[in-house]
Amino acid sequence: MSLSNYKVEFKKMLNRDYFSKSLHPFRKEAFSQLEKTGFPTRKWEEWRFTNISTISGGEYKISEIADAPQNPPNIDPYKMNGVESIVIYNGHFQKELSSVPDGVSLLSGLDYLERKNGKFDTANNSPFDLLNTAFADCGMCIVIEKDTQIELPIRILFISNGDRSIMVNPRVNIDVEESSSLTFIEQHVGDAVSFFQNESVFISLENSAQLNHIRIQSNSDFTQNMANINVNQDAESQYNFWQLVEGSKLSRSNICVQLNGKNAQCDLNSLVLSKKNQHIDNYIIVNHNSPQTHSSQFVKSILFDNSTGVFNGRTVVKENAQKITAHQTNKNLLLSKKANMNSNPQLEIYADDVKCSHGSTTGQIDEDALFYLQSRGINKMDAMELMVTGFANEVLDKIRHQEIKKVLHKEFTAKLNRLMS
Amino acid sequence: MITIKNLKVSVEDKEILKGVNLDVKPGELHVIMGRNGTGKSTLANVLVGKEKYKVTNGTVCFNGENLLDMSPEDRACAGLFLSFQYPVAIPGVNNMYFLKAAVNAVRKSRGEEEIDAVDFLSMIREKLKMVALDESFIHRPVNDGFSGGEKKRNEILQMIALEPKLSILDETDSGLDIDALKIVAQGVNDFRSPERSFILITHYQRILNYMQPDYVHVLMNGKLVKSGTMELAKDLEEKGYSWIEKEMAEVG
Numbered sequence: 001m002s003l004s005n006y007k008v009e010f011k012k013m014l015n016r017d018y019f020s021k022s023l024h025p026f027r028k029e030a031f032s033q034l035e036k037t038g039f040p041t042r043k044w045e046e047w048r049f050t051n052i053s054t055i056s057g058g059e060y061k062i063s064e065i066a067d068a069p070q071n072p073p074n075i076d077p078y079k080m081n082g083v084e085s086i087v088i089y090n091g092h093f094q095k096e097l098s099s100v101p102d103g104v105s106l107l108s109g110l111d112y113l114e115r116k117n118g119k120f121d122t123a124n125n126s127p128f129d130l131l132n133t134a135f136a137d138c139g140m141c142i143v144i145e146k147d148t149q150i151e152l153p154i155r156i157l158f159i160s161n162g163d164r165s166i167m168v169n170p171r172v173n174i175d176v177e178e179s180s181s182l183t184f185i186e187q188h189v190g191d192a193v194s195f196f197q198n199e200s201v202f203i204s205l206e207n208s209a210q211l212n213h214i215r216i217q218s219n220s221d222f223t224q225n226m227a228n229i230n231v232n233q234d235a236e237s238q239y240n241f242w243q244l245v246e247g248s249k250l251s252r253s254n255i256c257v258q259l260n261g262k263n264a265q266c267d268l269n270s271l272v273l274s275k276k277n278q279h280i281d282n283y284i285i286v287n288h289n290s291p292q293t294h295s296s297q298f299v300k301s302i303l304f305d306n307s308t309g310v311f312n313g314r315t316v317v318k319e320n321a322q323k324i325t326a327h328q329t330n331k332n333l334l335l336s337k338k339a340n341m342n343s344n345p346q347l348e349i350y351a352d353d354v355k356c357s358h359g360s361t362t363g364q365i366d367e368d369a370l371f372y373l374q375s376r377g378i379n380k381m382d383a384m385e386l387m388v389t390g391f392a393n394e395v396l397d398k399i400r401h402q403e404i405k406k407v408l409h410k411e412f413t414a415k416l417n418r419l420m421s
Numbered sequence: 422m423i424t425i426k427n428l429k430v431s432v433e434d435k436e437i438l439k440g441v442n443l444d445v446k447p448g449e450l451h452v453i454m455g456r457n458g459t460g461k462s463t464l465a466n467v468l469v470g471k472e473k474y475k476v477t478n479g480t481v482c483f484n485g486e487n488l489l490d491m492s493p494e495d496r497a498c499a500g501l502f503l504s505f506q507y508p509v510a511i512p513g514v515n516n517m518y519f520l521k522a523a524v525n526a527v528r529k530s531r532g533e534e535e536i537d538a539v540d541f542l543s544m545i546r547e548k549l550k551m552v553a554l555d556e557s558f559i560h561r562p563v564n565d566g567f568s569g570g571e572k573k574r575n576e577i578l579q580m581i582a583l584e585p586k587l588s589i590l591d592e593t594d595s596g597l598d599i600d601a602l603k604i605v606a607q608g609v610n611d612f613r614s615p616e617r618s619f620i621l622i623t624h625y626q627r628i629l630n631y632m633q634p635d636y637v638h639v640l641m642n643g644k645l646v647k648s649g650t651m652e653l654a655k656d657l658e659e660k661g662y663s664w665i666e667k668e669m670a671e672v673g
Contacts, residue, residue, distance in 0.1 A: 390513030
């Protein structure tokens, strides 16, 4: 597949003078790398179950000034109490709707580059990170300085609307310095009729830093979504990731965590609710690079209609990484005979003193449990809903922020209700 | 309360019940005993409408209605309850949420108003005392990680919360230590009334030390072959079942 459309758009991009020219060398370098690797095809082992020809062959356009809203968009439907929000609409920052909690520093792309000593992260040249580097058009660089606990969660609300087949490449950098903590929410919403979002998030957690990262993907069922999440963790740091994916036509989360220091710990949770012909893929790599590091992957999918899903969890334990613990659990609930799930939990262990487990189950609703509920007077539909909610609750209950947990419980129940009635 | 006539039931084309007749009147407690594999649990499961049990003959009349035509949930709403021999665990479904949904489903069918969370909690607190369980118990997922005794007590808790007219207790006494057995028996005894009936299925005479049955029946080879009172249970405990087999052979 040639990149011809993307080449045209890339030239356009370089000519837009609102993008800083000093980042152009990085963009060009990334794009030429991408031209070499090309987009993944199903011949690539790690892309075997996900067909992205709608992206590689798509004719997506960069977002123009005209794609920004004429008036401030209405964000009331996405109101979340007790959080500070940054709003990005079709790739355009909505300053008048945005605010951040005290103690949070927002850096420009250039300042951030300086902070990183001119090193631009492209995450080992993964195609979609390269695409993001080439086209990065919005996002945030968030820095939490040493010994700072940010109580108020910070949210980026990404709204995608319109029918112009635009492509947006948000790039989010989050640095949590030593002994600091933050709750970061990214929420993807909107009614776009055709849209491609390729998001890259780079997270760096210094010693004893903590980040709660909540990702809610509920944009329209016509969008293509790539989320590339790269996490680097130093000693004693904790990364808690929680996501709900229920929007999009095609969606893949590429999550890669590097546990680089003793007692670094990551807890990755993902809940998928798919319907119609949606395809939702969770591709997770956790690298235990240091001894005494701990990881957990917990992914559950609920599949309706002829939707399809993938779980690919890979945990790699390096040779010297003794006394680590790693767990992978994938559970899938098929609510239709036409739904299809591919589950592939993998452990690659090169150390000999480790505690690892992995398991995967895919099945229909437990008929015995269903009967049990019916025998107590609950009708079949309500019993089903109770069980599906119960299945999801195991993931929903892992949200560490009580208010947000409540909001998501409610939202999830409403979504499920609509699907089951 | 319930009248079972010539009930024949097959599982996967194998006939298990071969013509069961039983009449239970309001307020009565009937005990059904029998060896393993004689069809005791089949009888319990077919009455609550478990799909894999196929009725090939006979009728079951429950308070004037044809029970066999009703869905499992309608049977429950009409006042039938089974304490399962092996209650299933339902991870993720909160016990309290489940109990409230069940109680409200039954109330709704009776034309009563749904009970709200506050009233429900105070109601369930009272019932928890009756089965000697503490409150943390209802905030756990249904039967998930429960011990054998806890599962059985949870069944009894559901029974006294749903207030059924007829309760079938399928080996509710199996696997219980003596203290748990007493709690379960006491829970049932406190719940007995002139309007409520019980069918107790058991292997052992043990639980009958704490309950007063009106009738004791022996299920053998798919039929209720002998009926009596408490004395019969004592005979069985002492002599086993083979003397009944002999008796049957002589009659046969």
